[in-house]
Amino acid sequence: MLGSLQAAAASALVLEAGTLGLFLPRWFKDLFFDSGAFYLDTLVLWVVIGFLWAVIGRLAWSIAVVLTTSVVVALANLVKMQYREEPVYPSDRDFLSEPGFLASLVSPVLLVVAALLVVGIFVGAVRLAVRIERRHPRPRLRTLAREHVLLMLGLRVGVGVLTGVLLVQAAQFNHPGNMWRGLYELRGNDWRYWNQKTNYRSNGFLGGFLFNMPVDAMKQPKGYDEAAMADVAHRYAALADRINAHRKxxxxxxxxxxxxxxxxxxxxxxxxxxxxxxxxxxxxxxxxxxxxxxxxxxxxxxxxxxxxxxxxxxxxxxxxxxxxxxxxxxxxxxxxxxxxxxxxxxxxxxxxxxxxxxxxxxxxxxxxxxxxxxxxxxxxxxxxxxxxxxxxxxxxxxxxxxxxxxxxxxxxxxxxxxxxxxxxxxxxxxxxxxxxxxxxxxxxxxxxxxxxxxxxxxxxxxxxxxxxxxxxxxxxxxxxxxxxxxxxxxxxxxxxxxxxxxxxxxxxxxxxxxxxxxxxxxxxxxxxxxxxxxxxxxxxxxxxPYLAMLDAVHQHVSAIQQGRLLDASGEPVKEAELDATTRQLLDDMRLVQFDFSIGQRFALDAMWPGAVS
Incomplete structure (x- = not known):
């Protein structure tokens, strides 16, 4: 148990280093003292090691897999941070189907060095695993007494169930009342979604990674229903009529x-x-x-x-x-x-x-x-x-x-x-x-x-x-x-x-x-x-009507970015500082976007007829 915990901590350290924030005093203090995110990342990886042991029955090999995977992910994170100023996300798994494109982003020399490093880490991890198993031999089931066999199998099943439940919880990180998210938020909600590089550095690599696990695209806006969308559609149909009266x-x-x-x-x-x-x-x-x-x-x-x-x-x-x-x-x-x-x-x-x-x-x-x-x-x-x-x-x-x-x-x-x-x-x-x-x-x-x-x-x-x-x-x-x-x-x-x-x-x-x-x-x-x-x-x-609504919003808010708004002149403005008319326009845009994306599409035919072919 001590060895597996040490391996989890080493893997977490590798992942934190992959964001380069580990070596900056501010992030070091955040990770290890203020938020304790490093220790939570270690706990998550320890659960992963425990689950792998329960499945394959070889603790040393489980450690080797987790440590090697951590190195690969950390290297990928370094490359992505260099070229795109953002860390690795869960959705990036889709790019694994395009290895040619991924390889084109970095020089052949770097690819060779990275491959040799990964191979070296894996070989080292395997040798360590073999050494551990020589010192602590894995008992063969046929040499054990029946009650010991049952005890061992029961232990693996128990660990497998416990860690499996915890990993399912991790996959549902953004669900209300999630246990893991609650642990990461013990010091308060400090998710810096407007800058994911900062988010990962402040909340740990795994904290940031789990924060970006799949979730519903939008929270249902207040007041969303068929009647509300009919009202929105009616108002912007009237606006479209006024605009079109002058279009030739x-x-x-x-x-x-x-x-x-x-x-x-x-x-x-x-x-x-x-x-x-x-x-x-x-x-x-x-x-x-x-x-x-x-x-x-x-x-x-x-x-x-x-x-x-x-x-x-x-x-x-x-x-x-x-x-x-x-x-x-x-x-x-x-x-x-x-x-x-x-x-x-x-x-x-x-x-x-x-x-x-x-x-x-x-x-x-x-x-x-x-x-x-x-x-x-x-x-x-x-x-x-x-x-x-x-x-x-x-x-x-x-x-x-x-x-x-x-x-x-x-x-x-x-x-x-x-x-x-x-x-x-x-x-x-x-x-x-x-x-x-x-x-x-x-x-x-x-x-x-x-x-x-x-x-x-x-x-x-x-x-x-x-x-x-x-x-x-x-x-x-x-x-x-x-x-x-x-x-x-x-x-x-x-x-x-x-x-x-x-x-x-x-x-x-x-x-x-x-x-x-x-x-x-x-x-x-x-x-x-x-x-x-x-x-x-x-x-x-x-x-x-849909484009009439977008045009009306644009006359008050020229640009929208995650965590940032620009006013009609292109200058940054906070949403709390917007006037009542602009806030209403943004609320309407949220309603329509929810309706069109994951809602019931109550207003689609009225506001953008034919937009679904």
Missing amino acids: GSLDDVNVVLVLSESFTDPTELDGFELGRDPIPRTRARMASTASGHMLAQMYGGGTANMEFETLTGQSLGLFRPQMLSPYQMLVPEHDDYPSAVGWFHGQGHDVIAVHPYRVGMYKREQVYQRFGFDDFIHDTTIHETDTIDDNAYISDEAAFDEVLTQIDDHEKPLMVNLVTMQNHIPVDGNYADPVPVSGAGGGEGRRIGQYARGLEHTDEALADFLDKLEKGPEKTIVLFYGDHLPGIYDSSVKHDNKGLALYRTPFFIWSNQPGQNVPRAIPTTSPAFFLPLLYDVADAPVP
Whole structure:
């Protein structure tokens, strides 16, 4: 028992070190003295060891499995923290089905070193297990007296039942009255969901991990019922009628192209380094001539599918529970269908197509796109062109844009196309022979920034050519273009020089090839959940009640992030400081989001007819 407890403590220490917070005085004090989270993490791992012993009957081997697994998870956590500023989550198990993608995120040298380290730990753990069993031989059942056999089997069954119940409790960490959560909250509720890195460091790796176990997407809002939703639908139908009375345009015969450009940002806006030239001059000029601004990303270094989800559904991650880390993995696949712009445009007479020049399994996109109702999903093995640039392994943005043009040409009906590019995805080391010169950032960081900026130049050129072809083409088209997040390439010095929202802002613009629709307009920092009403505004097209509601919210709250709101001018504001009108609008948005996501969909047909195809 003492040896297994020591092994659990060693495993917990490895996991805490994987967040790097162990070596900072503040987090050390938090883990070991204030919250005692380290000791609770140790207790959880001790329960795991006990359960494995009850199942396989070999305590030494149980210790070896837990210790080796802890090393693997800690290494994965270190890598993820480096590139995405977030720890490992329970939902990340889905990425195990994409080992090729995971391997592409780190250098081959690091992979080899990590593999050797894991093998070394496992071999060491096995040798320790063998040594323990030599010192404390495991009795063979046939050599024991019958009462001893029954005692031993009874002990294993008893330990198995007890630890099994405790592990089930751990899996239900977010259920009301959960025992484990109660233990972690003995010092008070200190879950820092707005910054998961801080959350893990303050509450222990396992405390943070368990906090992010699956849970209902939203808490049922107060007053939610069929009558309340009928009232909401009635009010926003009236608002939509008032808006539409002044609208003279239409999207009925217009191609709608939504472009999520992987890691497209404006690095010239960051402090801490200087680029030798502007990598996105054409995009900058385009933004100056139409409706444009900055999008507020939910996280640094990742979260592509989350921004895509908000754009297509108009639902905000900031209104879900903080544990809803990835709706594509944790929410949408659980339904037979899901309300989105895909169904809406399909119901308005558009063919709906998704284009993503990469593997279909990432973020469960194949399942999600089926739930949304896409007619076709074009990916890495079905796209017409698979050209890459220099040594970049990802299909180029130029090839992705050409696919959209091909689809427009091949379809008689107007199209709604959702394009998610891959060209600028990390890693960016050694992709191009002619990187952009960088000063002020040395070593590997400077090389990464220069390579990344060169990729942006390629995107800038390809995007300008794409829009020029649309402008000269015969079909009416409107384009929403946005970057999803910053790349996880910046070191601590750059992060330190760019506090606040700087590391969460990406460019976006809405452009039309129709005369008179491209009017210069600077839009305050916004969330992608509000892109659809902005697009309809540029097109001067009539909106359904749902988009009228989103537009009304956006006029008072420009962006919503987990734990953060921006007011109409794009400045941070606390929810308690909002006026009564704005609070009512947010309450309405919560009601509708709950109704559409996990509720009874009482108001769906009235507010967004056809959103489920």
